[in-house]
Amino acid sequence: MTTANGEIPTEDSDVTATLNLDATDRAVEEESSVIPESVFEIADLSAYYGTFRAVRDVTFNIPRNEITAIIGPSGCGKSTFLRCLNRMNDLVPSARVEGHVRFRGVELYDARVDPVAVRSRIGMVFQKPNPFPKSIYDNVAFGPRVAGIRRGLDDVVERSLQKAAIWDEVKDRLKDSALSLSGGQQQRLCIARALAVDPEVLLMDEPCSALDPIATTRIEDLMQDLKTEFSIVIVTHNMQQAARVSDRTAFFTTERDTDSHRPTGIMVECDATETVFSTPADERTENYVTGRFG
Amino acid sequence: MAVFGRLSDGHAETRVLAELERRRSDIGGIAFKLLLQFGLLLALLVLAVLLVDVARDGWSVLSTRLGDFLGGTLRSRSIDERLGVHQGLVGSFWIAVFTAVFSFPLGIGAAVYLEEYAPKTRVTRFIELNIRNLAGVPSVVYGLLGLGIFVKTLGGLTGGRSLLSAGITLAVLVLPIVIITASEAIRAVPDSLREGAYGVGATRWEVVRSQVFPYAAPGILTGTLLAMSRAIGEAAPLILVGAVTGRLGTDPGFFDVSALKDRFVAMPIVITEWTQNSGRDIGFASAAAAAIVVLLVFVLALNSTAILLRNRFEKQRR
Numbered sequence: 001m002t003t004a005n006g007e008i009p010t011e012d013s014d015v016t017a018t019l020n021l022d023a024t025d026r027a028v029e030e031e032s033s034v035i036p037e038s039v040f041e042i043a044d045l046s047a048y049y050g051t052f053r054a055v056r057d058v059t060f061n062i063p064r065n066e067i068t069a070i071i072g073p074s075g076c077g078k079s080t081f082l083r084c085l086n087r088m089n090d091l092v093p094s095a096r097v098e099g100h101v102r103f104r105g106v107e108l109y110d111a112r113v114d115p116v117a118v119r120s121r122i123g124m125v126f127q128k129p130n131p132f133p134k135s136i137y138d139n140v141a142f143g144p145r146v147a148g149i150r151r152g153l154d155d156v157v158e159r160s161l162q163k164a165a166i167w168d169e170v171k172d173r174l175k176d177s178a179l180s181l182s183g184g185q186q187q188r189l190c191i192a193r194a195l196a197v198d199p200e201v202l203l204m205d206e207p208c209s210a211l212d213p214i215a216t217t218r219i220e221d222l223m224q225d226l227k228t229e230f231s232i233v234i235v236t237h238n239m240q241q242a243a244r245v246s247d248r249t250a251f252f253t254t255e256r257d258t259d260s261h262r263p264t265g266i267m268v269e270c271d272a273t274e275t276v277f278s279t280p281a282d283e284r285t286e287n288y289v290t291g292r293f294g
Numbered sequence: 295m296a297v298f299g300r301l302s303d304g305h306a307e308t309r310v311l312a313e314l315e316r317r318r319s320d321i322g323g324i325a326f327k328l329l330l331q332f333g334l335l336l337a338l339l340v341l342a343v344l345l346v347d348v349a350r351d352g353w354s355v356l357s358t359r360l361g362d363f364l365g366g367t368l369r370s371r372s373i374d375e376r377l378g379v380h381q382g383l384v385g386s387f388w389i390a391v392f393t394a395v396f397s398f399p400l401g402i403g404a405a406v407y408l409e410e411y412a413p414k415t416r417v418t419r420f421i422e423l424n425i426r427n428l429a430g431v432p433s434v435v436y437g438l439l440g441l442g443i444f445v446k447t448l449g450g451l452t453g454g455r456s457l458l459s460a461g462i463t464l465a466v467l468v469l470p471i472v473i474i475t476a477s478e479a480i481r482a483v484p485d486s487l488r489e490g491a492y493g494v495g496a497t498r499w500e501v502v503r504s505q506v507f508p509y510a511a512p513g514i515l516t517g518t519l520l521a522m523s524r525a526i527g528e529a530a531p532l533i534l535v536g537a538v539t540g541r542l543g544t545d546p547g548f549f550d551v552s553a554l555k556d557r558f559v560a561m562p563i564v565i566t567e568w569t570q571n572s573g574r575d576i577g578f579a580s581a582a583a584a585a586i587v588v589l590l591v592f593v594l595a596l597n598s599t600a601i602l603l604r605n606r607f608e609k610q611r612r
Contacts, residue, residue, distance in 0.1 A: 126490065132490060132504075133487075143494030
């Protein structure tokens with residue numbers, strides 16, 4: 001296989017212009033037979049912090065209901081890229097994005113798209129478990145509450161905790177502080193919190209880097225269960241983890257920018273995980289996955 | 295293994311022990327610690343001496359006629375049985391109320407805006423710098439500001455030299471302190487909490503209300519507490535905006551709102567006044583000391599309320 005080239009269909013740019021997120025939702029529900037295979041189509045995506053270009057010209061597609069791993073050395077813009085996918089970078093005052101990120105055909109950076117709505121459709125789990133200093137119940141109920149859901153919260157909370165495989169451990173202590181949980185439990189609680197708003201995609205930014213191996217295994221098993229319902233994009237430093245859990249892998253690295261001569265992140269190749277780890281197309285990928293670099 | 299064989303003769307342990315024993319004497323470190331302890335001790339000692347001295351001086355008044363003293367008014371002679379601090383307490387009470395009502399909402403609001411909403415531009419930084427400078431401006435200057443704006447320009451609304459003018463002036467005086475401490479409390483809220491909330495689709499307001507505020511509340515309260523204590527202890531600006539030195543004809547009750555536009559006196563003024571009078575009438579010295587004790591208890595009562603509130607907020611954070 002080859003390095004990913006942009007295969008973004010151009011004919012749906014007028015669709016993008018006329019649809020907003022809600023409209024696409026409806027369209028997809030009406031004609032469930034034409035679910036696009038890709039949940040994200042990324043074309044020529046560059047991300048800047050001020051004048052510094054952190055990621056340059058990323059182009060590839062992220063398939064639905066699969067786990068896509070993003071690997072690469074430190075500073076190659078993996079996290080920056082991930083945060084472009086749910087407009088989390090909007091929160092950084094100097095951050096700016098160029099290019100296209102299409103979420104089920106809709107341009108995420110269209111002026112009519114509300115970043116708050118984006119983040120409730122595209123959930124995120126962070127590197128360090130970050131439960132709110134509230135009860136376990138209130139942590140999970142937070143998302144539905146800001147979405148205006150008042151009734152049936154108990155069910156939503158229970159279902160989300162079950163999906164995150166932590167219900168049995170916390171069902172008798174839902175009113176306890178979330179901070180009383182262990183690190184691994186906190187991270188699964190954060191996953192439950194993200195699932196409670198019923199997103200389509202789960203972005204995971206090195207979700208296991210602060211966890212011990214047993215907790216890591218639990219999260220990885222959980223990801224396999226979740227991918228039937230959700231599309232998952234995971235950034236990881238751990239190549240074994242990428243090889244174990246993901247269906248597809250994108251390899252990022254740094255390269256000196258031709259204009260500014262500063263290092264900037266680029267996507268080298270994206271392919272089936274097996275291929276990336278056994279017969280990568282690019283020499284840089286091979287060097288990285290075989291441990292000769294990074 | 296060979297290593298264990300050699301260890302058993304005992305020499306190796308001796309050598310290792312010699313390596314692990316402390317060799318450098320840390321005289322600098324010990325001296326520094328002693329210096330710090332001395333500093334703490336000195337500060338506490340000075341405070342203790344002041345408190346004991348004041349309590350002893352005021353004891354003759356506090357032990358014999360506390361009730362009359364709390365209910366009494368300003369008098370020209372210290373042996374007057376109606377001598378007391380009631381007018382001063384009423385003034386200080388209202389100053390506390392005005393500080394709370396005006397400077398807390400405004401100050402906390404300004405801090406939230408600066409930290410959570412304002413773009414981090416040069417203008418914002420300039421404003422922040424100036425707020426810091428304002429906190430260091432001598433209080434007399436605020437008194438002049440109060441005299442110019444609240445007493446003269448807005449005299450029709452405030453009644454001129456009135457308790458109302460004084461309350462607003464002191465609220466303005468402590469505003470920078472409230473903004474700075476609240477800003478710092480808000481800045482101490484971990485970004486991971488904000489991200490977590492944004493990550494499930496919360497708006498900025500929801501993030502501020504449900505995460506930032508509860509987390510920053512104890513720190514904000516500490517700041518407001520400091521501001522309040524400062525306002526109650528100020529004397530200089532009050533003299534400029536019309537606190538009475540001498541005799542005050544009126545003696546309104548604590549909740550007599552109609553008296554807000556009248557002239558007034560406050561505890562620090564009462565204390566200054568009586569201390570000055572003690573030169574011609576020595577009885578005023580113990581009255582001033584007793585007034586200091588009353589003011590201290592007043593401030594302590596306010597502070598303990600704030601501390602109780604803070605502890606409740608802190609419990610919610612866990």
